[in-house]
Amino acid sequence: MxxxxxxxxxxxxxxxxxxxxxxxxxxxxxxxxxxxAASAVACASxxxxxxxxxxxxxxxxxxxxxxxxxxxxxxxxxxxxxxxxxxxxxxxxxxxxxxxxxxxxxxxxxxxxxxxxxxxxxxxxxxxxxxxxxxxxxxxxxxxxxxxxxxxxxxxxxxxxxxxxxxxxxxxxxxxxxxxxxxxxxxxxxxxxxxxxxxxxxxxxxxxxxxxxxxxxxxxxxxxxxxxxxxxxxxxxxxxxxxxxxxxxxxxxxxxxxxxxxxxxxxxxxxxxxxxxxxxxxxxxxxxxxxxxxDAASCLAPVAEEKPHLGALPAEDPDVPEIGPEREPDPAGAGPMTVSGRFTLPNGQPAGGFPVSVKLSTDTSDSTGPVTEPTVGTVTTAADGTWSLTLPEILPAAAQQAADDNGGALNLSATVAGATSSGVPVVGVDNVVAAPASPATGQPTTLAAQAVAGEQQHSTALTPASAPDAPDPVEPTTSQLTSTYAAQHEADASSDDEAVPPAWQSDRSSLSASFNPNVVNGQNIGGQLVSPFNPDCETVKYKLSSKIAYTTVGEAHAYWDTKATFDYDAKLSSTIDTGYSGGGTNWTLSGSRSVGGSIGHATGYSNKGPYFAKQWKVPIRYTKYKKVHYCNGVQRSKWYTIEAGRYDIPGGGSTGKYGKDVRSKDGTKIYDVPKSRTAVVPKGSYFQLSGGRSIKWTGAATVYGLTIGASTSYDRDHKQRITAGNGRYKHYIWGLHDKPSGNPGIFLSD
Structure with a gap:
């Protein structure tokens, strides 16, 4: 004992x-x-x-x-x-x-x-x-x-x-x-x-x-x-x-x-x-x-060929159907693409009548000087703070090139800026993804369509930004990073993959749940009148630094007598959160970016198991930018972002690597889900998920002291597969959010 x-x-x-x-x-x-030793007592298996x-x-x-x-x-x-x-x-x-x-x-x-x-x-x-x-x-x-x-x-x-x-x-x-x-x-x-x-x-x-x-x-x-x-x-x-x-x-x-x-x-x-x-x-x-x-046993015996169970082995359910063929990839919709969102004032009230500047959001991590991203369109928020912009059927050349370089998905950044009655600059930044029609087919690509599928309209609050002459913050120390929410979340291998992170995270400490981003120099500016800057403004971004973080892009499960495969081949196919900070130390997640396009590599794992389930991570380069807002040539405010960019293998690093062990999701968990989400994989056959969109792993990566989430679009190059053996029991699977042949996000194994 x-x-x-x-x-x-x-x-x-x-x-x-x-x-x-x-x-x-x-x-x-x-x-x-x-x-x-030989014993008359039956040895324990x-x-x-x-x-x-x-x-x-x-x-x-x-x-x-x-x-x-x-x-x-x-x-x-x-x-x-x-x-x-x-x-x-x-x-x-x-x-x-x-x-x-x-x-x-x-x-x-x-x-x-x-x-x-x-x-x-x-x-x-x-x-x-x-x-x-x-x-x-x-x-x-x-x-x-x-x-x-x-x-x-x-x-x-x-x-x-x-x-x-x-x-x-x-x-x-x-x-x-x-x-x-x-x-x-x-x-x-x-x-x-x-x-x-x-x-x-x-x-x-x-x-x-x-x-x-x-x-x-x-x-x-x-x-x-x-x-x-x-x-x-x-x-x-x-x-x-x-x-x-x-x-x-x-x-x-x-x-x-x-x-x-x-x-x-x-x-x-x-x-x-x-x-x-x-x-x-x-x-x-x-x-x-x-x-x-x-409870140590006096002698041990080989494991029996049966599914792990406590007490009597549950009877197999004859009403659970065998799974049919894998689902076909989602059809891409046609027609003009509209992006939208909602902005609120610092006190939560609608930000009506504010100009919204919608710009291209491109990966400029290779730049060495200031970059001004092109404006795609300008609109004004309605009385309830909502806005929408319909892209033209024929995009400007720069926008079309950006979409082509990113697998057909177009990353955009919508910005609202102004100042309070006491002169504190405030900014709202929402990162959205569009699925424009490809000139070659007249339809969005599958990746682009799936990148926007299921995305809810974001509601983004205006929060204090930095004054133009404020010094840039120093990077947190190693000891400071260990006390952050991101470090604590990463240290907990049993944490919930879909748990909602706090609205604000510090990159150098643990923030109180009562943290109020609207407190500036001891004064709460939340109730002050906010006046928008005029529409004749532009934002210039400067690269501060880049680093590579391995980011979860998938997982596969194999319980009793099965094998698991996860493929992330040929090209990127993920949507990754974007970080925003008005002052460069306390961060919130502000929409997301679709990271697509060719990577020229195949990565993942195959035929692992039984009793195997791990996440898969790939190296993504993240860049921290400083963005300075100019109106009529005068600097008005600045803020900071952390943006996902390209697949980038670090020198001497791995093309991909295993992430969290997620075997705890499998096995008897099947008895806690509705039967409508379950199916049987016939012996000696396989089933794979190659359509729809994965769950969002809210702790997919830790970068710059921030926990960032990500999801993956499934297709024939990005899939979760299970292969059933020929053992004497049925091989059950079930979808986390829907039946396996629907939109389950991921499927689990028993």
């Missing part, structure tokens, strides 16, 4: 993120872990594993709670090479000030903040609760918070006073027996000091195991005549586990490690099997945060 206590636990028990790849200089001694979830940065406060989540280690003998660490979706709430450890047989112990010792039984396999109360002991364990059990009745406790106490549980299978103190080892003994200083401690089969600074050792112990003897010397089991902060064993022959905190937190779990130990699976799970506890 594993010692995984939070609160006053020994250091290193909280799972963080992968600091570096585990070293290949890995040694083991013949002893390793106890060999699998899956083992209950519990995580007390604590995400990076989570604080322990009085009255708060953490979530205890149950997983099943579906292939413990193989280190999850042939099965997943399966999320049963069974949870319970635990006070953040409590400590937990497992006792084997589904028994969980809790030590409360006031020293109460309680036992619970996991009844989820029979449809009951995860924490069914068993007994509250009449003891005071205030000084005992770091504890672990061997599953056979012995409980080891690192007493706060420094000594090691060893208790006997009279009924380990039920958790309600008498607790008897058998042995006390005083502080200063080598084994006692080793257990106290370890990053992780667990025990079973007559040995206590420790993980300390990437090294695993074992300490033999034996019980006789009411006393427990623990060897003062240890045996080396493994070394070279660089970055491992936590370890545990589901049974003989397998060890898991969880990674330590690092700049890129992913909560990576890796496995090692055999004798001597050797790497088995370098990605058992990603995004696993918090102390891990497991």
């Amino acid at each position: 594993t010692n995984h206590i939070h609160g006053r636990a020994s250091r290193g028990v909280v799972v963080g993120a992968l600091a570096s790849a585990l070293a290949t200089g890995f040694i083991a001694v013949p002893e390793v872990v106890a060999s699998q 899956n083992v209950s594993t519990y995580v007390l979830e604590k995400k990076p940065g989570a604080a322990v406060r009085a009255g708060s709670s953490f979530t205890l989540r149950k997983y099943l280690d579906w292939d413990p003998q193989g280190g999850d090479v042939n099965g997943p660490l399966f999320d049963t979706e069974k949870t319970a709430s635990v006070a953040s000030t409590s400590s937990l450890f497992t006792g084997g047989h589904g028994i969980i112990y809790e030590v409360t903040a006031d020293g109460a010792l309680k036992t619970y039984r996991d009844d989820t396999a029979s449809g009951g609760k995860l924490l069914t109360p068993v007994r509250t002991y009449d003891v005071n364990w205030t000084a005992r918070h770091s504890a672990w059990s061997d599953g056979a009745g012995l409980i080891f406790v690192n007493h706060d006073g420094g000594k090691l106490e060893i208790f006997k549980q009279g009924s380990p299978a039920t958790g309600d027996g008498t607790l008897t103190l058998l042995t006390i080892l005083p502080s200063g003994n080598p084994q006692v000091e080793a257990f106290k200083s370890a990053d992780s401690v667990w025990a079973y089969g007559g040995k206590v195991f420790t993980l300390t600074h990437g090294e695993i050792r074992s300490w033999a112990y034996s019980e006789a005549a009411g006393n427990v003897t623990v060897a003062a010397t240890s045996t080396l089991v493994a070394t070279g586990l660089t970055g491992a902060a936590q370890a545990w064993s589901p049974g003989p022959g397998t060890v898991y490690t969880a990674s330590a905190p690092a700049d890129t937190a992913t909560g990576v779990v890796r496995s090692y099997t055999g004798s001597p130990l050797a790497p088995a699976n370098d990605s058992v799970f990603e995004g696993l945060y918090g102390p891990v506890m497991t």
Whole structure:
């Protein structure tokens, strides 16, 4: 059983993120872990594993709670090479000030903040609760918070006073027996000091195991005549586990490690099997945060050929239809293209009667001097703040060239500018995408049509800009960037892909939810009268810097007996948020840009799985611009933007790379969705999504301290595919937002 206590636990028990790849200089001694002995007891092919979830940065406060989540280690003998660490979706709430450890047989112990010792039984396999109360002991364990059990009745406790106490549980299978103190080892003994200083401690089969600074050792112990003897010397089991902060064993022959905190937190779990130990699976799970506890088995068996399940395997549904052919690409509409939006004043009221300048928004990251982008049209907002501009059927040459260079989609920037009664310049910037007709076909391209499909009319507020003579802000420091919303979102590998980010983000700190962008020098200008600048104005942009950020453009899923493929071939096909800042430090997302055109590369992954689901990222160059607004030759205001540009492989970098592990979306999640969104992929066949538009990954990239979202248009070169095996169960898929043959965004796998 594993010692995984939070609160006053020994250091290193909280799972963080992968600091570096585990070293290949890995040694083991013949002893390793106890060999699998013959037993009359059936060996386990899956083992209950519990995580007390604590995400990076989570604080322990009085009255708060953490979530205890149950997983099943579906292939413990193989280190999850042939099965997943399966999320049963069974949870319970635990006070953040409590400590937990497992006792084997589904028994969980809790030590409360006031020293109460309680036992619970996991009844989820029979449809009951995860924490069914068993007994509250009449003891005071205030000084005992770091504890672990061997599953056979012995409980080891690192007493706060420094000594090691060893208790006997009279009924380990039920958790309600008498607790008897058998042995006390005083502080200063080598084994006692080793257990106290370890990053992780667990025990079973007559040995206590420790993980300390990437090294695993074992300490033999034996019980006789009411006393427990623990060897003062240890045996080396493994070394070279660089970055491992936590370890545990589901049974003989397998060890898991969880990674330590690092700049890129992913909560990576890796496995090692055999004798001597050797790497088995370098990605058992990603995004696993918090102390891990497991019911270690006395022996392990190969995984059965069946879908992971808790309790009885659910019956297959005969009414779910087999999926038909893949959908055809969306037809492109014909006729003139209209772009539109709405502007509001700083106080939220409509900005009626304001001139709107609609300009080309092109990638000028290669420019070295000022650039004035051509005006496509000028309109005036209606009384309700709305505006619209219909593009001519024949575009100006510069606009047509921009569309041709971008796969047929035309990026435009609509700007409203003015000043308050106290002289504070205010600006509203909305980035929109148009789908003009191609001169060759008389219709928009598929990419352009899909880029604008589903786009809602933006409502953009005028907010304070900078005075022309204000100095440009200095770039945030590395330490400042680590405290931003973007850094926290990126560190949480289990974050919701479609979660709405805050309206404003700082590139150098965490912004309060009550942040008000209209406060200038301590004065709220929100209620002041705003007068528009006259229409005879232009905006000149200056490149400040560029950087490359890997950006999520897709994902594919393969659960039991399936393979996943994601293709992002031949050309770009994504729509990416644009950042806007009046002062250059606090940013909001202001519309988006379509990034299309040829990249001359094929990127993605194919035939990965089973039990595989990862996002795919490609390198996109982002540019930070300063934009200065001139009226009648006089500088009136300036602001800053962050804009996505071309596909650009960094020197020595990857053409694409894996993003977040999203296996947690698959499996039994199918039982939570309407049957109308489900389908069966026939055995030995495939289905692919090559039409419509993906979901929007709201945390697709982190660039300049800002979290930026993106989505992808599907076509024959950009698709999500699943290939079904020939196993004995049906292969279900379901769409996240619609049936797979409709507009699902992405589809998931069971």
